[in-house]
Amino acid sequence: MTNRSLLILPGDGIGPEVMAEVRKIIDWFGTQGIAFDVSEDLVGGAAYDAHGTPLHDDTMAKAQEVDAVLLGAVGGPKYDVLDFSVKPERGLLRLRKEMDLYANLRPAQCFDALADFSSLKKDVVAGLDIMIVRELTSGVYFGEPRGIHKEGNERVGINTQRYTESEIARVARSAFELARKRGNKVCSMEKANVMESGILWRDVVQEVHDAEYPDVELSHMYADAGAMQLTRWPKQFDVIVTDNLFGDLLSDLAAMLTGSLGMLPSASLGAPMANGRPKALYEPVHGSAPDIAGQGKANPIACILSFAMALRYSFDLGDAADKVEKAVEAVLADGLRTADLLGEEGTTPVSTAEMGDAIVAKLAAS
Numbered sequence: 567m568t569n570r571s572l573l574i575l576p577g578d579g580i581g582p583e584v585m586a587e588v589r590k591i592i593d594w595f596g597t598q599g600i601a602f603d604v605s606e607d608l609v610g611g612a613a614y615d616a617h618g619t620p621l622h623d624d625t626m627a628k629a630q631e632v633d634a635v636l637l638g639a640v641g642g643p644k645y646d647v648l649d650f651s652v653k654p655e656r657g658l659l660r661l662r663k664e665m666d667l668y669a670n671l672r673p674a675q676c677f678d679a680l681a682d683f684s685s686l687k688k689d690v691v692a693g694l695d696i697m698i699v700r701e702l703t704s705g706v707y708f709g710e711p712r713g714i715h716k717e718g719n720e721r722v723g724i725n726t727q728r729y730t731e732s733e734i735a736r737v738a739r740s741a742f743e744l745a746r747k748r749g750n751k752v753c754s755m756e757k758a759n760v761m762e763s764g765i766l767w768r769d770v771v772q773e774v775h776d777a778e779y780p781d782v783e784l785s786h787m788y789a790d791a792g793a794m795q796l797t798r799w800p801k802q803f804d805v806i807v808t809d810n811l812f813g814d815l816l817s818d819l820a821a822m823l824t825g826s827l828g829m830l831p832s833a834s835l836g837a838p839m840a841n842g843r844p845k846a847l848y849e850p851v852h853g854s855a856p857d858i859a860g861q862g863k864a865n866p867i868a869c870i871l872s873f874a875m876a877l878r879y880s881f882d883l884g885d886a887a888d889k890v891e892k893a894v895e896a897v898l899a900d901g902l903r904t905a906d907l908l909g910e911e912g913t914t915p916v917s918t919a920e921m922g923d924a925i926v927a928k929l930a931a932s
């Protein structure tokens with residue numbers, strides 16, 4: 567037993583394929599004296615096939631105990647006919663809900679070799695490394711009252727933006743903790759100019775900062791101005807913290823500054839556990855990609871970078887995380903590309919396993 571426990575849930579489609587490459591990296595760290603206590607279990611369609619439910623209670627219980635959960639992807643056409651209550655996605659939703667993962671982390675990181683992939687100018691994105699922290703369990707997607715009703719002879723649709731102080735304070739703490747492991751800078755975004763919930767957001771973030779994180783540099787920005795600044799000069803940011811709705815938009819915007827779905831990791835964090843580590847689920851942003859599943863075409867980098875996030879944010883192994891990211895950078899600089907990273911030119915793509923092996927080889931050489 568080590569004091570680093572990791573639950574791996576490969577899931578469906580390309581999930582197991584990309585996770586097999588992460589296993590190679592975990593094994594390599596094991597040879598370097600950085601060992602993990604790894605267990606593996608089923609989620610999504612794979613769990614449904616075995617147990618008739620997309621997440622077995624035992625798996626849920628295990629997820630609550632470990633330091634970090636690493637998930638591949640869930641879903642696929644085979645399961646489209648299932649009842650909503652047992653769809654593969656329900657397994658993932660149950661994990662997020664029962665672990666109470668209120669802070670969703672979406673990095674936007676640009677590897678120099680892929681800077682040409684961006685829709686923005688190369689010098690705007692080269693070297694970019696920012697983190698969007700989106701509040702995930704409250705706000706306008708959950709607030710009451712909600713619904714569609716009739717007033718006279720027209721229909722009215724209602725959603726309510728509602729935040730409590732404690733909901734704002736806890737996600738602000740997640741952002742400040744992350745900033746301390748990165749560039750020590752947080753920009754909070756809301757619309758305090760037109761929304762009362764935005765005024766409260768700004769006040770609470772400032773209060774948490776002043777009382778607990780005075781060492782972190784804090785600024786505030788209206789979210790619409792933030793969207794402009796993200797496309798104008800994204801490198802001015804380190805950590806951005808924002809609510810569920812603005813975070814949904816800004817995290818997708820920021821992700822696409824740097825390119826392909828096969829490259830994008832994510833994390834969802836909850837409250838600190840007894841050992842001080844936050845509850846945590848790491849997963850690539852992409853889905854199970856049924857169109858390429860089973861063909862060795864999937865890009866494993868999104869899942870590998872999700873593991874790197876786990877190293878940094880759950881295990882305090884920032885140096886190891888840097889190493890993984892540098893190894894990814896190095897194979898890309900060598901010109902290695904899975905099919906999703908190729909344009910129309912005639913270069914031959916490498917397979918999922920070749921990409922994973924090349925990253926491990928770079929680690930070994932580092």
Ligand code: NAI
Nearest residue numbers: 639640641642827828852853854855856857858864865906
């Ligand atoms: P998707 O992300 O699976 O695929 C979208 C496109 O990107 C496809 O053309 C796919 O081949 C490509 N792609 C995705 N990841 C890639 C990778 N690592 N390397 C190379 N190419 C990659 O999204 P889609 O097609 O909308 O959904 C497919 C299934 O996945 C559905 O059942 C959906 O419900 C599920 N899904 C699951 C998610 C999760 O587990 N978190 C998230 C999104 C979708």
Ligand code: MG
Nearest residue numbers: 813814815818
């Ligand atoms: Mg979205």
